[in-house]
Amino acid sequence: MHIRSILLLGLNAFSVAWAQLADTSSYPIGPLTTSDAKWATKICDITDYGAVADGATDSGAAILAAFNACSSGGVVNIPLGTFALATWVTLSGGNAWAINLEGIIVRTGTAGGNMIYIEHSTDFEIYSSRGEGAVQGYGYQFHSEGTYVTNFAIHDIALVDSPAFHLTLDTCNQGEVYNMIIRGGNEGGLDGIDVWGFDIWVHDVEVTNKDECVTIKNPSNHILVENIYCNWSGGCGMGSLGTDTDISKIEYNNIYTVNSNQMFMFKSNGGNGTVTEVTLQNFIGHGNAYSLYINAYWSDQTVADGDGILYNSITFNNWKGTCANGAQRPPLYVLCSSTNPCTNIIIEDFAMWTESGSTEYYKCADAWGQGYCLEGGSQHTAYGTTTSTVTAAPSGYSAATMPGELTAGLGITTSIAIPTVPNTFFPGATPATPRVYGS
Numbered sequence: 001m002h003i004r005s006i007l008l009l010g011l012n013a014f015s016v017a018w019a020q021l022a023d024t025s026s027y028p029i030g031p032l033t034t035s036d037a038k039w040a041t042k043i044c045d046i047t048d049y050g051a052v053a054d055g056a057t058d059s060g061a062a063i064l065a066a067f068n069a070c071s072s073g074g075v076v077n078i079p080l081g082t083f084a085l086a087t088w089v090t091l092s093g094g095n096a097w098a099i100n101l102e103g104i105i106v107r108t109g110t111a112g113g114n115m116i117y118i119e120h121s122t123d124f125e126i127y128s129s130r131g132e133g134a135v136q137g138y139g140y141q142f143h144s145e146g147t148y149v150t151n152f153a154i155h156d157i158a159l160v161d162s163p164a165f166h167l168t169l170d171t172c173n174q175g176e177v178y179n180m181i182i183r184g185g186n187e188g189g190l191d192g193i194d195v196w197g198f199d200i201w202v203h204d205v206e207v208t209n210k211d212e213c214v215t216i217k218n219p220s221n222h223i224l225v226e227n228i229y230c231n232w233s234g235g236c237g238m239g240s241l242g243t244d245t246d247i248s249k250i251e252y253n254n255i256y257t258v259n260s261n262q263m264f265m266f267k268s269n270g271g272n273g274t275v276t277e278v279t280l281q282n283f284i285g286h287g288n289a290y291s292l293y294i295n296a297y298w299s300d301q302t303v304a305d306g307d308g309i310l311y312n313s314i315t316f317n318n319w320k321g322t323c324a325n326g327a328q329r330p331p332l333y334v335l336c337s338s339t340n341p342c343t344n345i346i347i348e349d350f351a352m353w354t355e356s357g358s359t360e361y362y363k364c365a366d367a368w369g370q371g372y373c374l375e376g377g378s379q380h381t382a383y384g385t386t387t388s389t390v391t392a393a394p395s396g397y398s399a400a401t402m403p404g405e406l407t408a409g410l411g412i413t414t415s416i417a418i419p420t421v422p423n424t425f426f427p428g429a430t431p432a433t434p435r436v437y438g439s
C-alpha cells in the first residue's frame, strides 16, 4: 500500500485545514507559546536519544524518545545532518512543544502509512530556524514501482465508525468490492468508498455517513458500481477533479440514495483533461438535496489550472423518485464550464418530483446534448444558463423505497453499533455474488 503522507496532523489533514480557514476571526490561529519560550523550557536533541546523522541509522525511536521527553513543553531538535527514517513515528499528546528541523530527514523505510503522524496535540509548531530543514520522501521510488494492489477482493465485512475515510482504493486494479456495509458518523470527511484505478467492480454495498458514498477519483478507467444503497450519506460522485483528469468507461447502475446531499455529483473547478463514456442508470432517490448534478464551478474546491474539464458522452438514464425541495435546488442541474462546455450529455427518462412545494426547476449552463434543458446541436459554444420550471409531477416519478431507511444521522459522540451486512442494496435486487454464508 502507499505511503499516505510525509507528515499528517490530526485525523484528516484536509478537514482540519478547511475548518481553520473557514473563520479565523473567532479564535487565535497558530501556536499559543512562542518558540523562544519553548527553547527556554527544554531542548530534546534527537542525537541525545540515539539518532546518528549518518543517513543510514533509523532515527524513528530517537525522535519518539525525544518527543516523549519534551511533549509537555520544549523543543524536539533535529540538528544539521542527514537522518534516516526507516520506521514511522506517531507523536501523540503533546502540549506547548515544537520540532526544530535543521537537518534533513530521508525516508529509508518502505512501510505504508504516514512517516510522521502528529495527533492530539495543541500549541505545536514545526519549523526550521535556519529555514533549511527538509523531509525527503523519495516518492519517485514508489511512483516508478507502480505500487498497485492488483487482483483483489474485499467482501462480506462491515466497516464501522472510521475516524476518517472508511475504504480507499488508491491506484488499484482488477479488483472487486462487494457485500459490505459501511456505517460512519454524521459528518463530513468520513468517506465511504473512494476508488481510483481500473477494472474494478464495486457492488452490493450500503453506506451511511455524511460524505462520499461510492466515489470515483482520478485517474480511472473501466469501473462498474452497482446495487448501492446510500442510506443517509453524502451520495455518490466523481471528484474532486483538477488538472490532468483522465476518467473513462465508468458505469453506475441501480443506485438507491436517501437523505443525502446528492444522488450523483461531478465536482470540479477549473482543471483540464476529460471525463468521458460514463453511464449512470437506474437511480432512485428520496429526500436528497440535489439529484442529478454536474458542477464545474464547485466552490468547495480551489480553482485548478486549466480551461475546465471536458465532460463528454455522459448518459443519465431512468432516474426516478423525489427530491427534498426542487424549487430551492434543481433536481436536474448541469453546470458546465463556459470555457470548455460539456458535450454529448444525454438525459433520458428522468422523472423526479419535489417533496415540498408544488414546483421544481431544471437548470443547464453551457451544456450540450439531448434532453430536458440541454442545448441540442453541434456548436458546443458557451451559451449561459437556461432553466425550465416544472409545475406538475412528471409521470412515472414514483419509485420504490427500501425498508429501514434512516431518519437521522448516526451519532458522532457515541459509539456506532456494528451492523450485519444486509441482503439487499437496491429495491428488488439481490446481491450479484451470494453472501459467503448465505442467509
Ligand SMILES: *[C@@H]1O[C@H](CO)[C@@H](O)[C@H](O)[C@H]1NC(C)=O
Pocket (backbone or CB within 6 Å): 243, 244, 245, 272, 273, 274, 305, 306
Ligand atoms: C493540464 O495543464 C497542465 C498545466 O497546467 C499541463 O501540463 C497538462 O499537459 C494539461 N493536461 C491536459 C490533459 O491538457
Ligand SMILES: *[C@@H]1O[C@H](CO)[C@@H](O)[C@H](O)[C@H]1NC(C)=O
Pocket (backbone or CB within 6 Å): 183, 206, 208, 231, 402, 403, 404, 405, 406, 422
Ligand atoms: C439504514 O440505516 C439505519 C441506521 O443504521 C438502519 O437502522 C437501517 O436498517 C438501514 N437500512 C437498511 C435497509 O439496511
